[in-house]
Amino acid sequence: MKNIQQQEQDLLGKIALVTGGTKGIGKAITARLIAAGATVIVTARNAPEETTLPYHFIVADLSKTEEVNQLAQEINEKFGGVDILVNNMGANTFPGGGHSTLSDEHWDQALQINLLSSVRLDRALLPGMLEQKSGVIIHISTSSSQFPIWESTMAYSAAKSALNSYSKSLSDEVAPQGVRVVTVSPGLNKTEAMSSFLDNLAQKAGITMEEMTQGLFNRVGGVPMGRMAAPEETAELVYFLVSPKASYITGANYIIDGGNFPVVK
Numbered sequence: 001m002k003n004i005q006q007q008e009q010d011l012l013g014k015i016a017l018v019t020g021g022t023k024g025i026g027k028a029i030t031a032r033l034i035a036a037g038a039t040v041i042v043t044a045r046n047a048p049e050e051t052t053l054p055y056h057f058i059v060a061d062l063s064k065t066e067e068v069n070q071l072a073q074e075i076n077e078k079f080g081g082v083d084i085l086v087n088n089m090g091a092n093t094f095p096g097g098g099h100s101t102l103s104d105e106h107w108d109q110a111l112q113i114n115l116l117s118s119v120r121l122d123r124a125l126l127p128g129m130l131e132q133k134s135g136v137i138i139h140i141s142t143s144s145s146q147f148p149i150w151e152s153t154m155a156y157s158a159a160k161s162a163l164n165s166y167s168k169s170l171s172d173e174v175a176p177q178g179v180r181v182v183t184v185s186p187g188l189n190k191t192e193a194m195s196s197f198l199d200n201l202a203q204k205a206g207i208t209m210e211e212m213t214q215g216l217f218n219r220v221g222g223v224p225m226g227r228m229a230a231p232e233e234t235a236e237l238v239y240f241l242v243s244p245k246a247s248y249i250t251g252a253n254y255i256i257d258g259g260n261f262p263v264v265k
């Protein structure tokens with residue numbers, strides 16, 4: 001991969017919002033868009049620890065309607081809207097164990113975090129894109145939206161499947177007005193959260209991290225490349241999709257999973 005000085009600056013002059021851009025895949029996307037010259041706004045519930053940041057940070061809990069609206073208002077006032085919206089924030093923080101462990105509250109949270117936060121943010125920021133007749137919206141989904149694992153991702157996968165469907169609908173609606181909408185479905189990414197999740201499970205099961213990781217690969221049907229993605233690899237795809245290089249791409253769902261998906265799509 002080229003170093004930052006050698007990166008093509010094809011996002012110069014573009015304003016991008018990356019939700020959940022302080023950690024994991026969102027952090028890598030943020031770094032990649034900055035390297036391509038974009039002015040990036042990042043939002044999360046907690047401010048990062050660093051005192052000087054290469055991006056604008058706005059605190060918001062996107063599971064709350066009023067905080068989504070406040071965020072959009074602040075962005076519209078300070079930046080006059082965005083050209084690129086990466087709806088990256090999402091989470092599977094719900095108990096495993098299948099249907100009987102999931103309460104109405106869990107289902108409601110799964111939908112708020114993984115579907116409705118994006119729906120609300122798109123609705124608030126789309127008018128500016130439609131007015132300028134250009135813009136790109138990315139929805140970060142998951143390969144498990146098409147390949148759910150009942151004992152650990154039931155509500156999360158269902159909410160992300162709804163996100164895929166919504167993303168396709170929205171792309172059809174706004175494509176004639178110059179706005180592209182694309183879904184990206186990552187497989188397993190080696191983020192800090194993923195490492196501590198696996199470490200926890202390995203300790204409980206009394207096995208090594210490597211054995212735990214292999215067990216997870218086996219449960220998802222095997223990963224032909226034999227490793228997780230580095231978040232930077234997922235970020236590279238997102239960068240390509242928001243760049244002018246992807247000018248004819250809309251309405252698609254890109255799976256990036258090291259070959260894990262077991263069927264021809």
Ligand SMILES: NC(=O)c1ccc[n+]([C@@H]2O[C@H](COP(=O)([O-])OP(=O)(O)OC[C@H]3O[C@@H](n4cnc5c(N)ncnc54)[C@H](OP(=O)(O)O)[C@@H]3O)[C@@H](O)[C@H]2O)c1
Nearest residue numbers: 020022023024025044045046061062088089090142188189
């Ligand atoms: N990691 C994987 O293997 C994987 C695989 C497939 C799909 N994905 C998808 O990729 C996306 C990123 O996942 P990740 O694993 O990189 O996440 P992560 O490392 O857990 O980071 C999540 C980010 O979102 C922020 N966030 C969490 N809840 C929030 C809320 N309610 N409001 C605002 N910000 C919030 C976090 O900051 P604060 O905690 O400070 O709010 C953080 O910046 C998600 O949509 C996930 O479903 C991940």
